[in-house]
Amino acid sequence: MEIGIDSFAAASAKAGGTAADSMQAIDELIERIVFADKAGLDVFGIGEHHRREFLDAAPTVLLAAAAAKTNRIRLTSAVTVLSAADPVRVFQNFATLDLISKGRIEMVVGRGSFTEAFPLFGLKLEDYDELFTEKLDLLLKIRANETVNWSGRFRPALHNQAIYPRPLQNPLPVWIGVGGTPASFVRAGTLGLPLMVAIIGGETHRFRPLVDLYRAAGKKAGHSPEQLTVGLHSLGYVANTTEEAVDDYYPGYAETFTRIGKERGWPPVTRSHFNAQTGMFGALLVGGPEEVAEKIKRHSEALGGISRLTFQMDNAGLSHKKLVQSIGLIGSKVMPFVNG
Incomplete structure (x- = not known):
């Protein structure tokens, strides 16, 4: 199983953070990606948001900085909000990244879990699904063909249009x-594309029927089981002991998800809720190395086998030092437990 990190x-976390604070946060993020590369992690992903609390509005720029400073780790988006983007520019950006990284780039595309990108780029939220369907179709056509003929509702048509550069990997994942x-x-499943499932709450095994739907749709469309790979994106954090991990992670987690909950109508986070999420069946991967590794194995079994697991851990106000320590533990202890 590939194991890595996703970052937003x-x-x-300072009130009224300055541009200098943002500069430091980005510098530390690149340091963590470089450290993850050296620590043996398989993948590092950068999200895309257009909100004050995140600095990933231009993820390909961050990925380019990381690509120039790393050697082996695969780099990916997590996710590219394709509904609000031009597929031509998305492909060109990631093809260029693939050349910079010498063939280590992937993209995870989705519709996004926040809605700010739609008004920002002059799009209608009611077109949420239609935008993604159409733009995914164009992106895959560009991936497969150097010269493209295409027409749709939301973007000007392309007539015998050649699109460059082409990536080193063929096809670009x-x-x-x-x-x-x-x-x-x-x-x-119908498209035969690998699946990254974001499970940030609830009980992981409850997603098994949806994963089965994916595999059944892929089989019906004629895709091989090997092509229908499943990855899992989970909130998590690893410390030397479970007690240390919970003490570090809970305060920031509770603050973040209580704040987001006010926007979405969720109840405030309580310690009992958190304890349920870090328990045997809950989605959170928070604990000591061996406990987290065992839980990853249970998640994989519950979903019928996963090929990739990414931790999202910078949503709880943890210091750069704590995050680096966690990445080191994932590389030195969690990965050997999972794959040993």
Whole structure:
């Protein structure tokens, strides 16, 4: 199983953080990616948001900086909000990244879990699914063909248009990022694309019927089981002991998800809720190395086997030092436990 990190490039936790604080946060993020490369992790992903608390509005720029300073780790988006982007520019950016990285770039494309990108780029939220369907179709056509003929509703048509540069990898890896919408799982399976499932709460095993839908749709469309790979994006944090991990992670987690909950109508986070999420069946991967490794194995079994697991851990206000320590433990202890 490949194991790595996804980051949303959290901004400084300081009230009224300055541009200098943002500069430091980005510098530390690149340091963590370089450290993850040296620590033996398989993949590092950068999200895309257009909110004050995140610095990942231009993820390909961050990935380019990381690509120039790393040697072996695969670099990916997590996710590219394709509904709000031009697929031509998305492909060109990632093809260029693939050349910079010498063939280590992937992209996970999705519709996004926040909605700020739609008004920002002059799009209608009611076109949420239609935008993604059409733009994914164009992106895959560009990936497969140097010269493209295409027409759609949301973008000017392309007539015998050659699109450059071409990536080193052929094809450039494209994953579909999904939450809990059945149609999204079916679409990924029908297209034969690898699936990245974001499970940030609840009980992981409850997603098994959706993963089965994905595999059934892929089989029906004629894709081999080996092509229908499943990855899991989970909130998590590893410390030397479970007690240390919980003490470090809980305060920032509770603050972040209580704040987001006010926007979405969720109840405030309580310690009992958190304890349920870090328990045997809950989605959070927070604990000591051996406990987290065992939980990753249970998650994989519950979903019928996963090929990739990414931790999202910079959403709890943890210091750069704590995050680096956690990455080191994942590389030195969690990965050997999982794959040994």
